[in-house]
Amino acid sequence: MIQENQYFDGNVKSLGYATAEGKSTIGIINPGEYEFGTAQKEIMHIIEGSLSALLPDNQEWKVFNTGSNFEVPANSSFKVKTEIQAAYLCQYR
Numbered sequence: 001m002i003q004e005n006q007y008f009d010g011n012v013k014s015l016g017y018a019t020a021e022g023k024s025t026i027g028i029i030n031p032g033e034y035e036f037g038t039a040q041k042e043i044m045h046i047i048e049g050s051l052s053a054l055l056p057d058n059q060e061w062k063v064f065n066t067g068s069n070f071e072v073p074a075n076s077s078f079k080v081k082t083e084i085q086a087a088y089l090c091q092y093r
Helices: none
Strands: 003-009 011-020 022-029 032-037 044-046 051-053 064-066 067-070 077-082 085-091
Touching: 011 044, 022 077, 051 085, 064 067
Parallel strands: none
Antiparallel strands: 003 011, 011 022, 022 085, 032 077, 044 067, 044 085, 051 064, 051 077
C-alpha cells in the first residue's frame, strides 16, 4: 500500500511504502527551511538536487548533494534547508 504524506503547507510531499527491509518514503522538498522529528532512525539519501542539514548535536549546517546521505538517530530532530527542489529517499530503520 502507498501512503501519501504532505507537510509544511504542501512544501514537502512524499509517498510512503514498505518492503522486507522496512518502511521508506520518497519525496520532494521545495525551497525553504524545515524541521523534522524522528521516532526511529532515519537514513536520508539525496536523489537529486542539494540540501543542507543541521543534524542533532551539531552546530553547523552541512551540505548534501545528489548521491550522498546522512543518518539521524531515533527520538531526535533535525533541520533541512534548500534553495532548489530536492528529491530524497528516507529509510526508517
